[in-house]
Amino acid sequence: QRFNQESLNFLSAFANNAAIAIENARLMSQLRQENIQLRQEVQERYRFSEIVGNSTSMQEVFDLLNKIVNSDISVLLEGESGTGKELVAKALHYNGPRREKPIIAQFCGNLAESLLESELFGHKKGSFTGAIRDKKGLFEVADGGTFFLDEIADIPPLIQAKLLRVLQDGEIRRVGDTEIRHVDVRIISATNRSLEDQVEAGQFREDLFYRLNVISIKMPPLRERKGDIQLLVQHFLDTFSIRSGVPVKKITQAAMKALENYNWPGNVRELENTLERAVVLSQDRPITLESLIIPKARELAGGKKTLKEHEKEIVLRSLEEYNGNKTKTADALGVSLRWLHYKLAEWRETEPAE
Ligand SMILES: Nc1ncnc2c1ncn2[C@@H]1O[C@H](COP(=O)(O)OP(=O)(O)OP(=O)(O)O)[C@@H](O)[C@H]1O
Ligand SMILES: [Mg+2]
Structure with a gap:
Protein backbone atom coordinates (compact mmCIF):
# COMPACT_ATOMS: atom_id res chain seq x y z
CA GLN A 1 0.00 0.00 0.00
CA ARG A 2 1.99 2.90 -1.30
CA PHE A 3 -0.69 5.47 -0.95
CA ASN A 4 -1.16 5.84 2.77
CA GLN A 5 -2.87 8.41 4.97
CA GLU A 6 0.33 10.41 5.23
CA SER A 7 0.73 10.89 1.53
CA LEU A 8 -2.94 11.76 1.29
CA ASN A 9 -2.45 14.48 3.92
CA PHE A 10 0.57 15.71 2.05
CA LEU A 11 -1.23 15.76 -1.26
CA SER A 12 -4.27 17.56 0.03
CA ALA A 13 -2.07 20.15 1.77
CA PHE A 14 -0.20 20.56 -1.48
CA ALA A 15 -3.43 20.90 -3.44
CA ASN A 16 -4.68 23.48 -0.97
CA ASN A 17 -1.52 25.53 -1.32
CA ALA A 18 -1.66 25.26 -5.08
CA ALA A 19 -5.28 26.38 -5.06
CA ILE A 20 -4.39 29.37 -2.88
CA ALA A 21 -1.48 30.23 -5.15
CA ILE A 22 -3.69 30.05 -8.21
CA GLU A 23 -6.36 32.13 -6.54
CA ASN A 24 -3.74 34.68 -5.47
CA ALA A 25 -2.41 34.88 -8.99
CA ARG A 26 -5.94 35.41 -10.28
CA LEU A 27 -6.56 38.15 -7.69
CA MET A 28 -3.25 39.78 -8.50
CA SER A 29 -4.01 39.93 -12.17
CA GLN A 30 -7.49 41.23 -11.43
CA LEU A 31 -6.01 43.92 -9.17
CA ARG A 32 -3.46 44.82 -11.80
CA GLN A 33 -6.25 45.12 -14.34
CA GLU A 34 -8.29 47.30 -11.96
CA ASN A 35 -5.24 49.40 -11.29
CA ILE A 36 -4.71 50.03 -14.98
CA GLN A 37 -8.38 50.88 -15.35
CA LEU A 38 -8.30 53.31 -12.42
CA ARG A 39 -5.22 54.98 -13.80
CA GLN A 40 -6.91 55.37 -17.16
CA GLU A 41 -9.96 56.87 -15.47
CA VAL A 42 -7.80 59.34 -13.58
CA GLN A 43 -5.91 60.25 -16.73
CA GLU A 44 -9.16 60.86 -18.56
CA ARG A 45 -10.47 62.98 -15.72
CA TYR A 46 -7.44 65.23 -16.08
CA ARG A 47 -7.18 65.51 -19.85
CA PHE A 48 -6.65 69.07 -21.03
CA SER A 49 -10.05 68.84 -22.67
CA GLU A 50 -11.58 68.58 -19.18
CA ILE A 51 -10.41 72.12 -18.54
CA PRO A 221 -11.47 84.70 -12.23
CA LEU A 222 -14.77 83.57 -13.72
CA ARG A 223 -16.30 87.05 -13.61
CA GLU A 224 -13.67 88.20 -16.09
CA ARG A 225 -14.54 85.50 -18.58
CA LYS A 226 -18.31 85.32 -18.46
CA GLY A 227 -18.31 84.09 -22.03
CA ASP A 228 -17.15 80.73 -20.64
CA ILE A 229 -20.14 80.31 -18.35
CA GLN A 230 -22.40 78.72 -20.93
CA LEU A 231 -19.68 76.22 -21.89
CA LEU A 232 -19.00 75.38 -18.27
CA VAL A 233 -22.70 74.89 -17.54
CA GLN A 234 -22.97 72.47 -20.46
CA HIS A 235 -19.82 70.69 -19.33
CA PHE A 236 -21.07 70.20 -15.77
CA LEU A 237 -24.57 69.13 -16.84
CA ASP A 238 -22.99 66.59 -19.21
CA THR A 239 -20.69 65.34 -16.47
CA PHE A 240 -23.52 64.97 -13.93
CA SER A 241 -25.56 63.09 -16.49
CA ILE A 242 -22.74 60.66 -17.31
CA ARG A 243 -21.97 60.16 -13.63
CA SER A 244 -25.53 59.38 -12.59
CA GLY A 245 -26.67 57.72 -15.82
CA VAL A 246 -29.62 60.04 -16.42
CA PRO A 247 -30.36 62.20 -19.49
CA VAL A 248 -28.64 65.57 -19.73
CA LYS A 249 -30.49 68.22 -17.79
CA LYS A 250 -31.99 71.13 -19.69
CA ILE A 251 -31.78 74.68 -18.44
CA THR A 252 -34.11 77.56 -19.25
CA GLN A 253 -32.82 80.70 -20.94
CA ALA A 254 -33.75 82.82 -17.94
CA ALA A 255 -31.76 80.58 -15.63
CA MET A 256 -28.77 80.66 -17.96
CA LYS A 257 -29.02 84.44 -18.09
CA ALA A 258 -28.97 84.65 -14.30
CA LEU A 259 -25.88 82.44 -14.19
CA GLU A 260 -24.20 84.70 -16.70
CA ASN A 261 -25.08 87.83 -14.74
CA TYR A 262 -23.85 86.61 -11.39
CA ASN A 263 -20.38 87.59 -10.19
CA TRP A 264 -19.10 84.18 -9.00
CA PRO A 265 -16.81 85.14 -6.09
CA GLY A 266 -16.21 81.40 -5.59
CA ASN A 267 -15.43 81.02 -9.29
CA VAL A 268 -15.85 77.70 -11.12
CA ARG A 269 -16.23 75.73 -7.89
CA GLU A 270 -19.22 77.87 -6.91
CA LEU A 271 -20.77 77.42 -10.34
CA GLU A 272 -20.29 73.66 -10.15
CA ASN A 273 -21.90 73.51 -6.69
CA THR A 274 -24.77 75.76 -7.72
CA LEU A 275 -25.57 73.51 -10.66
CA GLU A 276 -25.27 70.32 -8.66
CA ARG A 277 -27.79 71.72 -6.20
CA ALA A 278 -30.08 72.93 -8.98
CA VAL A 279 -30.09 69.50 -10.62
CA VAL A 280 -31.34 67.95 -7.41
CA LEU A 281 -33.86 70.70 -6.63
CA SER A 282 -35.39 70.70 -10.10
CA GLN A 283 -35.98 66.93 -9.99
CA ASP A 284 -37.07 65.77 -13.44
CA ARG A 285 -37.81 69.25 -14.82
CA PRO A 286 -35.41 71.67 -16.49
CA ILE A 287 -33.34 73.95 -14.30
CA THR A 288 -35.29 77.16 -13.81
CA LEU A 289 -34.50 80.41 -12.05
CA GLU A 290 -36.29 79.09 -8.98
CA SER A 291 -33.99 76.10 -8.63
CA LEU A 292 -30.90 78.32 -8.71
CA ILE A 293 -29.82 79.52 -5.33
CA ILE A 294 -27.53 82.47 -5.95
CA PRO A 295 -27.43 85.72 -4.00
CA LYS A 296 -29.78 88.22 -5.69
CA ALA A 297 -27.80 91.34 -4.87
CA ARG A 298 -24.67 90.12 -6.59
CA GLU A 299 -26.62 88.70 -9.48
CA LEU A 300 -27.98 92.19 -10.16
CA ALA A 301 -24.69 93.91 -9.47
CA GLY A 302 -23.15 91.78 -12.18
CA GLY A 303 -23.19 94.56 -14.71
CA LYS A 304 -25.41 97.40 -15.89
CA LYS A 305 -28.24 96.32 -18.10
CA THR A 306 -29.85 98.11 -20.95
CA LEU A 307 -33.60 98.63 -21.09
CA LYS A 308 -33.79 95.94 -23.76
CA GLU A 309 -32.04 93.45 -21.52
CA HIS A 310 -34.40 94.27 -18.66
CA GLU A 311 -37.30 93.77 -21.01
CA LYS A 312 -36.02 90.38 -22.04
CA GLU A 313 -35.40 89.29 -18.49
CA ILE A 314 -38.84 90.34 -17.30
CA VAL A 315 -40.55 88.59 -20.18
CA LEU A 316 -38.59 85.37 -19.79
CA ARG A 317 -39.18 85.34 -16.05
CA SER A 318 -42.91 85.68 -16.48
CA LEU A 319 -42.92 83.05 -19.16
CA GLU A 320 -41.26 80.71 -16.75
CA GLU A 321 -43.67 81.66 -13.99
CA TYR A 322 -46.56 80.64 -16.27
CA ASN A 323 -44.82 77.43 -17.29
CA GLY A 324 -44.30 78.63 -20.83
CA ASN A 325 -47.96 79.51 -21.38
CA LYS A 326 -47.76 82.47 -23.76
CA THR A 327 -51.35 83.60 -23.52
CA LYS A 328 -51.18 83.88 -19.75
CA THR A 329 -47.78 85.56 -19.94
CA ALA A 330 -48.93 88.16 -22.45
CA ASP A 331 -52.02 88.78 -20.31
CA ALA A 332 -49.99 89.25 -17.15
CA LEU A 333 -47.57 91.63 -18.82
CA GLY A 334 -50.30 93.62 -20.53
CA VAL A 335 -48.94 93.03 -24.01
CA SER A 336 -50.42 91.36 -27.07
CA LEU A 337 -49.73 87.73 -27.88
CA ARG A 338 -48.40 88.92 -31.24
CA TRP A 339 -45.85 91.16 -29.58
CA LEU A 340 -44.72 88.30 -27.36
CA HIS A 341 -44.26 85.96 -30.34
CA TYR A 342 -42.35 88.64 -32.17
CA LYS A 343 -39.99 89.22 -29.23
CA LEU A 344 -39.40 85.54 -28.63
CA ALA A 345 -38.50 85.01 -32.28
CA GLU A 346 -36.11 87.94 -32.15
CA TRP A 347 -34.32 86.58 -29.06
CA ARG A 348 -34.18 83.10 -30.48
CA GLU A 349 -32.31 84.45 -33.48
CA THR A 350 -29.78 86.45 -31.54
CA GLU A 351 -29.09 83.89 -28.86
CA PRO A 352 -29.58 80.18 -29.41
CA ALA A 353 -29.34 79.05 -25.77
CA GLU A 354 -30.60 75.73 -24.28
N1 LIG B 1 -11.80 75.52 -16.39
C1 LIG B 1 -12.44 74.55 -15.71
N2 LIG B 1 -13.12 73.61 -16.38
C2 LIG B 1 -13.78 72.64 -15.72
N3 LIG B 1 -13.81 72.52 -14.38
C3 LIG B 1 -13.15 73.43 -13.65
C4 LIG B 1 -12.42 74.50 -14.28
N4 LIG B 1 -11.87 75.25 -13.31
C5 LIG B 1 -12.21 74.69 -12.14
N5 LIG B 1 -12.97 73.59 -12.33
C6 LIG B 1 -13.57 72.75 -11.28
O1 LIG B 1 -13.88 73.59 -10.19
C7 LIG B 1 -13.53 72.98 -8.94
C8 LIG B 1 -12.50 73.83 -8.23
O2 LIG B 1 -11.25 73.79 -8.94
P1 LIG B 1 -9.85 73.66 -8.18
O3 LIG B 1 -9.98 72.81 -6.98
O4 LIG B 1 -8.84 73.27 -9.19
O5 LIG B 1 -9.66 75.19 -7.74
P2 LIG B 1 -8.46 75.87 -6.95
O6 LIG B 1 -8.01 77.01 -7.77
O7 LIG B 1 -7.45 74.85 -6.56
O8 LIG B 1 -9.22 76.44 -5.67
P3 LIG B 1 -8.66 76.70 -4.15
O9 LIG B 1 -7.75 77.89 -4.25
O10 LIG B 1 -9.91 77.00 -3.38
O11 LIG B 1 -7.98 75.46 -3.73
C9 LIG B 1 -13.03 71.60 -9.29
O12 LIG B 1 -14.11 70.68 -9.19
C10 LIG B 1 -12.59 71.72 -10.73
O13 LIG B 1 -12.68 70.49 -11.41
MG1 LIG C 1 -6.92 74.10 -4.69
Whole structure:
Protein backbone atom coordinates (compact mmCIF):
# COMPACT_ATOMS: atom_id res chain seq x y z
CA GLN A 1 0.00 0.00 0.00
CA ARG A 2 1.99 2.90 -1.30
CA PHE A 3 -0.69 5.47 -0.95
CA ASN A 4 -1.16 5.84 2.77
CA GLN A 5 -2.87 8.41 4.97
CA GLU A 6 0.33 10.41 5.23
CA SER A 7 0.73 10.89 1.53
CA LEU A 8 -2.94 11.76 1.29
CA ASN A 9 -2.45 14.48 3.92
CA PHE A 10 0.57 15.71 2.05
CA LEU A 11 -1.23 15.76 -1.26
CA SER A 12 -4.27 17.56 0.03
CA ALA A 13 -2.07 20.15 1.77
CA PHE A 14 -0.20 20.56 -1.48
CA ALA A 15 -3.43 20.90 -3.44
CA ASN A 16 -4.68 23.48 -0.97
CA ASN A 17 -1.52 25.53 -1.32
CA ALA A 18 -1.66 25.26 -5.08
CA ALA A 19 -5.28 26.38 -5.06
CA ILE A 20 -4.39 29.37 -2.88
CA ALA A 21 -1.48 30.23 -5.15
CA ILE A 22 -3.69 30.05 -8.21
CA GLU A 23 -6.36 32.13 -6.54
CA ASN A 24 -3.74 34.68 -5.47
CA ALA A 25 -2.41 34.88 -8.99
CA ARG A 26 -5.94 35.41 -10.28
CA LEU A 27 -6.56 38.15 -7.69
CA MET A 28 -3.25 39.78 -8.50
CA SER A 29 -4.01 39.93 -12.17
CA GLN A 30 -7.49 41.23 -11.43
CA LEU A 31 -6.01 43.92 -9.17
CA ARG A 32 -3.46 44.82 -11.80
CA GLN A 33 -6.25 45.12 -14.34
CA GLU A 34 -8.29 47.30 -11.96
CA ASN A 35 -5.24 49.40 -11.29
CA ILE A 36 -4.71 50.03 -14.98
CA GLN A 37 -8.38 50.88 -15.35
CA LEU A 38 -8.30 53.31 -12.42
CA ARG A 39 -5.22 54.98 -13.80
CA GLN A 40 -6.91 55.37 -17.16
CA GLU A 41 -9.96 56.87 -15.47
CA VAL A 42 -7.80 59.34 -13.58
CA GLN A 43 -5.91 60.25 -16.73
CA GLU A 44 -9.16 60.86 -18.56
CA ARG A 45 -10.47 62.98 -15.72
CA TYR A 46 -7.44 65.23 -16.08
CA ARG A 47 -7.18 65.51 -19.85
CA PHE A 48 -6.65 69.07 -21.03
CA SER A 49 -10.05 68.84 -22.67
CA GLU A 50 -11.58 68.58 -19.18
CA ILE A 51 -10.41 72.12 -18.54
CA VAL A 52 -13.21 74.11 -20.06
CA GLY A 53 -12.85 77.62 -21.44
CA ASN A 54 -12.97 79.44 -24.74
CA SER A 55 -12.19 82.95 -23.58
CA THR A 56 -9.00 84.68 -24.66
CA SER A 57 -7.62 84.47 -21.14
CA MET A 58 -8.22 80.69 -21.02
CA GLN A 59 -6.75 80.25 -24.51
CA GLU A 60 -3.60 81.86 -23.17
CA VAL A 61 -3.59 79.39 -20.30
CA PHE A 62 -3.92 76.46 -22.74
CA ASP A 63 -1.12 77.83 -24.93
CA LEU A 64 1.19 77.96 -21.94
CA LEU A 65 0.15 74.52 -20.71
CA ASN A 66 0.93 72.98 -24.09
CA LYS A 67 4.33 74.58 -24.10
CA ILE A 68 5.35 73.37 -20.66
CA VAL A 69 3.60 70.02 -20.30
CA ASN A 70 6.58 68.00 -21.47
CA SER A 71 9.19 69.90 -19.49
CA ASP A 72 10.33 69.71 -15.89
CA ILE A 73 10.09 73.43 -15.41
CA SER A 74 8.68 74.68 -12.07
CA VAL A 75 5.27 76.24 -12.37
CA LEU A 76 3.55 78.72 -10.08
CA LEU A 77 -0.23 78.81 -10.39
CA GLU A 78 -1.82 82.01 -9.18
CA GLY A 79 -5.51 82.63 -8.93
CA GLU A 80 -8.49 83.12 -6.66
CA SER A 81 -10.14 80.22 -4.90
CA GLY A 82 -11.99 77.90 -7.26
CA THR A 83 -10.34 79.02 -10.49
CA GLY A 84 -8.93 75.58 -11.29
CA LYS A 85 -5.37 75.66 -9.94
CA GLU A 86 -5.45 72.08 -8.69
CA LEU A 87 -7.18 70.92 -11.85
CA VAL A 88 -4.38 72.43 -13.94
CA ALA A 89 -1.65 70.97 -11.72
CA LYS A 90 -3.10 67.49 -12.16
CA ALA A 91 -3.62 67.96 -15.88
CA LEU A 92 0.05 68.94 -16.24
CA HIS A 93 1.08 65.80 -14.39
CA TYR A 94 -1.24 63.34 -16.11
CA ASN A 95 -0.49 64.66 -19.58
CA GLY A 96 3.25 64.85 -19.11
CA PRO A 97 6.11 62.31 -19.15
CA ARG A 98 5.78 61.71 -15.39
CA ARG A 99 2.23 60.43 -15.60
CA GLU A 100 3.10 56.87 -14.56
CA LYS A 101 4.70 58.15 -11.36
CA PRO A 102 2.81 59.65 -8.40
CA ILE A 103 1.59 63.18 -8.02
CA ILE A 104 1.57 64.19 -4.37
CA ALA A 105 -0.34 67.24 -3.19
CA GLN A 106 0.44 68.90 0.10
CA PHE A 107 -1.60 71.71 1.59
CA CYS A 108 0.87 74.12 3.16
CA GLY A 109 -1.39 76.82 4.58
CA ASN A 110 -1.76 77.17 8.34
CA LEU A 111 0.19 74.06 9.24
CA ALA A 112 2.55 73.93 12.20
CA GLU A 113 6.12 74.15 10.96
CA SER A 114 7.31 70.91 12.56
CA LEU A 115 4.34 68.96 11.24
CA LEU A 116 4.77 70.27 7.71
CA GLU A 117 8.50 69.61 7.83
CA SER A 118 8.09 66.00 8.88
CA GLU A 119 5.35 65.47 6.28
CA LEU A 120 7.42 66.83 3.43
CA PHE A 121 10.86 65.57 4.39
CA GLY A 122 10.20 62.63 6.71
CA HIS A 123 11.95 61.98 10.01
CA LYS A 124 14.29 59.64 11.78
CA LYS A 125 13.04 57.46 14.59
CA GLY A 126 13.43 59.23 17.94
CA SER A 127 14.03 62.65 16.42
CA PHE A 128 11.11 63.99 18.44
CA THR A 129 8.55 62.64 20.90
CA GLY A 130 6.18 60.50 18.92
CA ALA A 131 8.64 59.66 16.17
CA ILE A 132 8.43 55.96 16.89
CA ARG A 133 9.88 54.82 13.60
CA ASP A 134 11.70 56.16 10.57
CA LYS A 135 9.29 57.86 8.21
CA LYS A 136 9.68 58.63 4.54
CA GLY A 137 8.84 62.18 3.57
CA LEU A 138 6.35 62.92 0.83
CA PHE A 139 9.11 64.18 -1.44
CA GLU A 140 10.56 60.68 -1.39
CA VAL A 141 7.14 59.20 -2.10
CA ALA A 142 6.79 61.52 -5.10
CA ASP A 143 10.22 60.57 -6.48
CA GLY A 144 10.08 60.53 -10.26
CA GLY A 145 6.72 62.25 -10.22
CA THR A 146 5.23 65.64 -9.46
CA PHE A 147 4.88 67.54 -6.22
CA PHE A 148 1.99 69.96 -5.85
CA LEU A 149 2.57 72.52 -3.11
CA ASP A 150 -0.81 74.10 -2.40
CA GLU A 151 -1.11 77.46 -0.59
CA ILE A 152 2.60 78.04 -0.82
CA ALA A 153 2.49 81.64 0.43
CA ASP A 154 2.11 80.43 4.03
CA ILE A 155 5.22 78.27 4.18
CA PRO A 156 7.36 79.11 7.24
CA PRO A 157 11.01 80.23 6.80
CA LEU A 158 12.74 77.01 7.84
CA ILE A 159 10.79 75.04 5.28
CA GLN A 160 11.39 77.68 2.65
CA ALA A 161 15.10 77.06 3.13
CA LYS A 162 14.67 73.28 2.82
CA LEU A 163 12.52 73.71 -0.26
CA LEU A 164 15.20 75.75 -1.91
CA ARG A 165 17.56 72.75 -1.53
CA VAL A 166 15.03 70.52 -3.24
CA LEU A 167 14.67 72.93 -6.14
CA GLN A 168 18.37 73.67 -6.51
CA ASP A 169 19.96 70.29 -5.95
CA GLY A 170 17.16 67.78 -5.59
CA GLU A 171 18.34 67.13 -2.05
CA ILE A 172 16.36 66.42 1.09
CA ARG A 173 17.22 65.53 4.65
CA ARG A 174 14.80 63.81 7.01
CA VAL A 175 14.23 65.54 10.35
CA GLY A 176 16.84 64.35 12.85
CA ASP A 177 18.86 62.59 10.16
CA THR A 178 22.28 63.42 8.77
CA GLU A 179 21.96 61.50 5.53
CA ILE A 180 21.28 63.51 2.39
CA ARG A 181 18.88 61.85 -0.02
CA HIS A 182 18.23 62.65 -3.65
CA VAL A 183 14.82 63.08 -5.17
CA ASP A 184 13.68 63.84 -8.68
CA VAL A 185 10.42 65.77 -8.52
CA ARG A 186 8.75 68.34 -10.67
CA ILE A 187 7.38 71.15 -8.53
CA ILE A 188 4.08 72.83 -9.19
CA SER A 189 2.92 75.31 -6.59
CA ALA A 190 -0.25 77.32 -6.10
CA THR A 191 -1.28 80.41 -4.25
CA ASN A 192 -4.36 82.58 -4.09
CA ARG A 193 -2.40 85.54 -2.76
CA SER A 194 0.29 87.42 -4.60
CA LEU A 195 3.58 85.74 -3.82
CA GLU A 196 5.38 88.81 -5.06
CA ASP A 197 3.71 90.88 -2.34
CA GLN A 198 4.85 88.31 0.22
CA VAL A 199 8.40 88.69 -1.05
CA GLU A 200 8.16 92.45 -0.79
CA ALA A 201 6.80 92.15 2.74
CA GLY A 202 9.80 90.03 3.68
CA GLN A 203 7.64 86.96 4.33
CA PHE A 204 8.88 84.89 1.45
CA ARG A 205 12.43 84.25 0.26
CA GLU A 206 13.16 85.94 -3.00
CA ASP A 207 15.52 83.20 -4.22
CA LEU A 208 12.84 80.58 -3.59
CA PHE A 209 10.26 82.74 -5.33
CA TYR A 210 12.35 82.80 -8.51
CA ARG A 211 12.92 79.05 -8.39
CA LEU A 212 9.22 78.30 -8.01
CA ASN A 213 8.15 80.91 -10.49
CA VAL A 214 10.08 79.89 -13.58
CA ILE A 215 6.74 79.99 -15.32
CA SER A 216 3.70 81.54 -13.73
CA ILE A 217 0.18 80.92 -14.86
CA LYS A 218 -2.53 83.30 -13.76
CA MET A 219 -5.90 81.61 -13.59
CA PRO A 220 -8.49 84.22 -14.55
CA PRO A 221 -11.47 84.70 -12.23
CA LEU A 222 -14.77 83.57 -13.72
CA ARG A 223 -16.30 87.05 -13.61
CA GLU A 224 -13.67 88.20 -16.09
CA ARG A 225 -14.54 85.50 -18.58
CA LYS A 226 -18.31 85.32 -18.46
CA GLY A 227 -18.31 84.09 -22.03
CA ASP A 228 -17.15 80.73 -20.64
CA ILE A 229 -20.14 80.31 -18.35
CA GLN A 230 -22.40 78.72 -20.93
CA LEU A 231 -19.68 76.22 -21.89
CA LEU A 232 -19.00 75.38 -18.27
CA VAL A 233 -22.70 74.89 -17.54
CA GLN A 234 -22.97 72.47 -20.46
CA HIS A 235 -19.82 70.69 -19.33
CA PHE A 236 -21.07 70.20 -15.77
CA LEU A 237 -24.57 69.13 -16.84
CA ASP A 238 -22.99 66.59 -19.21
CA THR A 239 -20.69 65.34 -16.47
CA PHE A 240 -23.52 64.97 -13.93
CA SER A 241 -25.56 63.09 -16.49
CA ILE A 242 -22.74 60.66 -17.31
CA ARG A 243 -21.97 60.16 -13.63
CA SER A 244 -25.53 59.38 -12.59
CA GLY A 245 -26.67 57.72 -15.82
CA VAL A 246 -29.62 60.04 -16.42
CA PRO A 247 -30.36 62.20 -19.49
CA VAL A 248 -28.64 65.57 -19.73
CA LYS A 249 -30.49 68.22 -17.79
CA LYS A 250 -31.99 71.13 -19.69
CA ILE A 251 -31.78 74.68 -18.44
CA THR A 252 -34.11 77.56 -19.25
CA GLN A 253 -32.82 80.70 -20.94
CA ALA A 254 -33.75 82.82 -17.94
CA ALA A 255 -31.76 80.58 -15.63
CA MET A 256 -28.77 80.66 -17.96
CA LYS A 257 -29.02 84.44 -18.09
CA ALA A 258 -28.97 84.65 -14.30
CA LEU A 259 -25.88 82.44 -14.19
CA GLU A 260 -24.20 84.70 -16.70
CA ASN A 261 -25.08 87.83 -14.74
CA TYR A 262 -23.85 86.61 -11.39
CA ASN A 263 -20.38 87.59 -10.19
CA TRP A 264 -19.10 84.18 -9.00
CA PRO A 265 -16.81 85.14 -6.09
CA GLY A 266 -16.21 81.40 -5.59
CA ASN A 267 -15.43 81.02 -9.29
CA VAL A 268 -15.85 77.70 -11.12
CA ARG A 269 -16.23 75.73 -7.89
CA GLU A 270 -19.22 77.87 -6.91
CA LEU A 271 -20.77 77.42 -10.34
CA GLU A 272 -20.29 73.66 -10.15
CA ASN A 273 -21.90 73.51 -6.69
CA THR A 274 -24.77 75.76 -7.72
CA LEU A 275 -25.57 73.51 -10.66
CA GLU A 276 -25.27 70.32 -8.66
CA ARG A 277 -27.79 71.72 -6.20
CA ALA A 278 -30.08 72.93 -8.98
CA VAL A 279 -30.09 69.50 -10.62
CA VAL A 280 -31.34 67.95 -7.41
CA LEU A 281 -33.86 70.70 -6.63
CA SER A 282 -35.39 70.70 -10.10
CA GLN A 283 -35.98 66.93 -9.99
CA ASP A 284 -37.07 65.77 -13.44
CA ARG A 285 -37.81 69.25 -14.82
CA PRO A 286 -35.41 71.67 -16.49
CA ILE A 287 -33.34 73.95 -14.30
CA THR A 288 -35.29 77.16 -13.81
CA LEU A 289 -34.50 80.41 -12.05
CA GLU A 290 -36.29 79.09 -8.98
CA SER A 291 -33.99 76.10 -8.63
CA LEU A 292 -30.90 78.32 -8.71
CA ILE A 293 -29.82 79.52 -5.33
CA ILE A 294 -27.53 82.47 -5.95
CA PRO A 295 -27.43 85.72 -4.00
CA LYS A 296 -29.78 88.22 -5.69
CA ALA A 297 -27.80 91.34 -4.87
CA ARG A 298 -24.67 90.12 -6.59
CA GLU A 299 -26.62 88.70 -9.48
CA LEU A 300 -27.98 92.19 -10.16
CA ALA A 301 -24.69 93.91 -9.47
CA GLY A 302 -23.15 91.78 -12.18
CA GLY A 303 -23.19 94.56 -14.71
CA LYS A 304 -25.41 97.40 -15.89
CA LYS A 305 -28.24 96.32 -18.10
CA THR A 306 -29.85 98.11 -20.95
CA LEU A 307 -33.60 98.63 -21.09
CA LYS A 308 -33.79 95.94 -23.76
CA GLU A 309 -32.04 93.45 -21.52
CA HIS A 310 -34.40 94.27 -18.66
CA GLU A 311 -37.30 93.77 -21.01
CA LYS A 312 -36.02 90.38 -22.04
CA GLU A 313 -35.40 89.29 -18.49
CA ILE A 314 -38.84 90.34 -17.30
CA VAL A 315 -40.55 88.59 -20.18
CA LEU A 316 -38.59 85.37 -19.79
CA ARG A 317 -39.18 85.34 -16.05
CA SER A 318 -42.91 85.68 -16.48
CA LEU A 319 -42.92 83.05 -19.16
CA GLU A 320 -41.26 80.71 -16.75
CA GLU A 321 -43.67 81.66 -13.99
CA TYR A 322 -46.56 80.64 -16.27
CA ASN A 323 -44.82 77.43 -17.29
CA GLY A 324 -44.30 78.63 -20.83
CA ASN A 325 -47.96 79.51 -21.38
CA LYS A 326 -47.76 82.47 -23.76
CA THR A 327 -51.35 83.60 -23.52
CA LYS A 328 -51.18 83.88 -19.75
CA THR A 329 -47.78 85.56 -19.94
CA ALA A 330 -48.93 88.16 -22.45
CA ASP A 331 -52.02 88.78 -20.31
CA ALA A 332 -49.99 89.25 -17.15
CA LEU A 333 -47.57 91.63 -18.82
CA GLY A 334 -50.30 93.62 -20.53
CA VAL A 335 -48.94 93.03 -24.01
CA SER A 336 -50.42 91.36 -27.07
CA LEU A 337 -49.73 87.73 -27.88
CA ARG A 338 -48.40 88.92 -31.24
CA TRP A 339 -45.85 91.16 -29.58
CA LEU A 340 -44.72 88.30 -27.36
CA HIS A 341 -44.26 85.96 -30.34
CA TYR A 342 -42.35 88.64 -32.17
CA LYS A 343 -39.99 89.22 -29.23
CA LEU A 344 -39.40 85.54 -28.63
CA ALA A 345 -38.50 85.01 -32.28
CA GLU A 346 -36.11 87.94 -32.15
CA TRP A 347 -34.32 86.58 -29.06
CA ARG A 348 -34.18 83.10 -30.48
CA GLU A 349 -32.31 84.45 -33.48
CA THR A 350 -29.78 86.45 -31.54
CA GLU A 351 -29.09 83.89 -28.86
CA PRO A 352 -29.58 80.18 -29.41
CA ALA A 353 -29.34 79.05 -25.77
CA GLU A 354 -30.60 75.73 -24.28
N1 LIG B 1 -11.80 75.52 -16.39
C1 LIG B 1 -12.44 74.55 -15.71
N2 LIG B 1 -13.12 73.61 -16.38
C2 LIG B 1 -13.78 72.64 -15.72
N3 LIG B 1 -13.81 72.52 -14.38
C3 LIG B 1 -13.15 73.43 -13.65
C4 LIG B 1 -12.42 74.50 -14.28
N4 LIG B 1 -11.87 75.25 -13.31
C5 LIG B 1 -12.21 74.69 -12.14
N5 LIG B 1 -12.97 73.59 -12.33
C6 LIG B 1 -13.57 72.75 -11.28
O1 LIG B 1 -13.88 73.59 -10.19
C7 LIG B 1 -13.53 72.98 -8.94
C8 LIG B 1 -12.50 73.83 -8.23
O2 LIG B 1 -11.25 73.79 -8.94
P1 LIG B 1 -9.85 73.66 -8.18
O3 LIG B 1 -9.98 72.81 -6.98
O4 LIG B 1 -8.84 73.27 -9.19
O5 LIG B 1 -9.66 75.19 -7.74
P2 LIG B 1 -8.46 75.87 -6.95
O6 LIG B 1 -8.01 77.01 -7.77
O7 LIG B 1 -7.45 74.85 -6.56
O8 LIG B 1 -9.22 76.44 -5.67
P3 LIG B 1 -8.66 76.70 -4.15
O9 LIG B 1 -7.75 77.89 -4.25
O10 LIG B 1 -9.91 77.00 -3.38
O11 LIG B 1 -7.98 75.46 -3.73
C9 LIG B 1 -13.03 71.60 -9.29
O12 LIG B 1 -14.11 70.68 -9.19
C10 LIG B 1 -12.59 71.72 -10.73
O13 LIG B 1 -12.68 70.49 -11.41
MG1 LIG C 1 -6.92 74.10 -4.69
